[in-house]
Amino acid sequence: MAVPPPDASAAVRKPREERESVVIRFAGDSGDGMQVAGMQFTNESALAGNDLSTLPDFPAEIRAPAGTLAGVSGFQLNFSSREVFTPGDDLDVLVAMNPAALKMNVGDLKPNGILIVDKEQFNEQNLKKAGAAANPLEDGSLAAYQLFCVDITKLTATTLRDTNLPARTVNRCKNFFALGVVSWLFQRPIEATENWIDQRFKKQPDLAAANKRVLRAGYNFGDTTEIFASAFEIKPARIAPGKYRNITGNTALAIGFVAAAQQAGRPLFLGSYPITPASDILHELATFKNFNVVTFQAEDEIAGVGSALGAAFGGAIAITTTSGPGMCLKAETINLAVSVELPLVICDIQRGGPSTGLPTKTEQADLLMAMYGRNSDSPVPIIAPSTPADCFFAALDAVRLAVKYMTPVIVLSDGYLANGAEPWLIPKVSDLPQFPVTFRTDPVGFFPYLRDEQTLSRPWVVPGTPNLEHRIGGLEKEYLSGNVSYVPSNHEQMVRVRARKIAGMVADIPPAEVQGPTSGDLLVVGWGSTYGAIAAAVKQAQEEGKSVSQLHLRYLNPLPANLGEVLKRFKKILVPEMNMGQLVRLLRAEYLVDAIGLNKIQGLPFKVSEITNRINRMLEARN
């Protein structure tokens, strides 16, 4: 049977209802392919010209028992004809593939929101696994929503009944039926998904054909059956012209480091130990060997950073990737890098803590550890990307600064940036900064700790350079020669010069830039992945005529030179953070300003509304 193409050829077109933006979440068992469905819907929406932002939500268990609450996996997407800052607060649409997915997610669905469920999965067994006393499809508990019961499982099986595929395989195609239905509902082009299926199942053409048929069947089901009265139309967003791709924070970091090493003209060395949510950077970089990238999967976190430091000594662009628990283990080696003054980039993809905490959930509570979590006075520059795509530029920047100032640099990303995605205007290689590395080879007047007058950095001399043999180490060094020294005044001189070097990097970072009026009633200051939620909340307040501005800090050490002056131009300062208040502490200590924290520690990013509410309350209060 020839499947009709999903276009306007249908005899009677259903009406189109225009929407500005939609927040949708696909939720199902972790074996249901919800991440795939979500990512393909994201691609379709990007190709439809919408601006967007995504957030996957994985269970910590790889495969919790099927149908249980612990096994629910979700993927959320906000797509719009306007600028999108976050994956969205509350859901306009929820696709729930089983009772557990419904139970875990329906609380986020807006009243009158669209709820699409796989009816057949609401059987006694699954209801029991989800701990549901009654069938929610029948007990009236979902009356507040537009409920669409679709026989996704059954219709998938019917579509593929003339194939010889085993029932288990057929069942695994059902995510594409759901994707087809939703693709029709929002009038997305599905050709890109079909191409993706062809690529994904290149070696199993029967599976490729089956998934494509199911996708089309879902699309046509939406188009032809009477279950949906109308489809929705979300017009393309007005976004800067150019070539785009979707990118997650982890991918952006990985290719950012490849780019950085190329721009530095040196090989890239990653020493790393697998840890959630940072492992994808290791996986990705392991595929770039033809870019002169070495990935060393070390025996532990300490060897991860240790091997990287060894590679840095040898002249490589050296990086290590980890999350909070790994940062704790790396502290001693980071401090050695501070002492021997070698370039090294440490990426901390923050997650909920303390200890093992919430491996798959996001948090930004490692800022003070990055600042202070090493013995003695040990200044380390810190860069925090603000969006998934910004991770690319953060990687470039971190390497640029590390090699210029001969210092370890910490990049603070988090689980939300790591796995979240957004469209990225692909930069031209010719527009990327270049910072070719030069090693010192001239023995005349050489001292291992002879400092550049401007940057205070010492020369990078790699083994293999004749007549510059020298020794470095973690013992305190004599100011110029680098020989071991216990002289009291020398130690103070060295501690101070190390601090001055990092503080002096302020000359190399842009000044703090306020979004909105540069003075007023309230300044909302953030760092890292809270950017989107703060930007959306501040924009909304500005549109309502409120005196609110935003300042987002990308450089947390050193802080921009003009920051103190900027802060003093506002009557109040609000600092939203996914921690107990870390940046707010730094700002209060550094600038003696009465900054107030807004703290969320749930392993989840801020909702725009949470920040909006606090903005309004602060503006309403007299003092």
Next chain:
Amino acid sequence: MSTVAAPSKQQRKDYVTDQDVRWCPGCGDYAILAQVQKVMPELGVPRENIVFISGIGCSSRFPYYMNTYGFHSIHGRAPAIASGLKVARPDLSVWVVTGDGDGLSIGGNHLIHILRRNINVNILLFNNRIYGLTKGQYSPTSEQGKVTKSTPIGSPDYPFNPLSVALGTDATFVARTIDVEAKHLQETIRRAHEHQGTSFIEILQDYNLFNDGAFAGLTEKDTKAETQLVLEQGKPRIFGKNRDKGIRMSGGKLEVVGLSGGYSETDLVQHDETDPHLAFLLSTLPPAAFPTPVGVLRCVERTPYDEIVAEQMRKAVETQGPGDLATLLNRGDTWVVS
């Protein structure tokens, strides 16, 4: 290790730094330093291509006294740092200097993994069976019951044997030598340098201050012929002042036999550096009943990790072409907004 020939004749003094050597008087470290400085010029490696990396401990001061490139790192981590350096820079001759505390206690994990990976690095483990730098606590090689500052009524710890540990990781070169046996020490270092893969040398070392007589009787002129079993490839295992004793294999165990009492050299096992089982048996000989084996217990060929990595990179470029940044940035689904 390096294929680049030394440009001119190097001498021992080229390897001496201007730093005062600050080990305790009489420490075995002096003897080891002297021999290493003596051997290095003879290896045919340009001085600038040699790197000494250490951890923390008395032995770890070693790089400061070697006029090569050097890195005095942190406690136990020298193998990790050396691994990264060697993989990033296969052209260098990389040496790790560690001790029984640094290498086997705090750094035990890194030690077993560098040995397992067979990265082309040479490891010198100075074993004095005590913590020297922290002034005399027992180490993982101190005998059980040892009275130290931290174990006033005797250590409850059972020690382990560095050679057995190394052999347990399937290391490709495992040897033992002694600080004061100058010639043997030099020869063992040479062998380690020639070996492609991780070379592990345990250097037994007397430490007069905190552990005097750690290896009593082993090196004294009048007893050492009886207490040392010098291993030589392909030769029967004979020892004794009059070369009158040998090690025989019997019932899967090693035993000492007298060559005058009915046994001849043909009854003895020839030393075979490629036999993992014999190597392990030798490493575990109880000191009271047997002489202490010194020499190369094991030496086998296996492609080093760093060579495999280099080959993978070469192949990647060969099959995929050199990486192109613009292609990388534009990978996957893209779309154009006009």
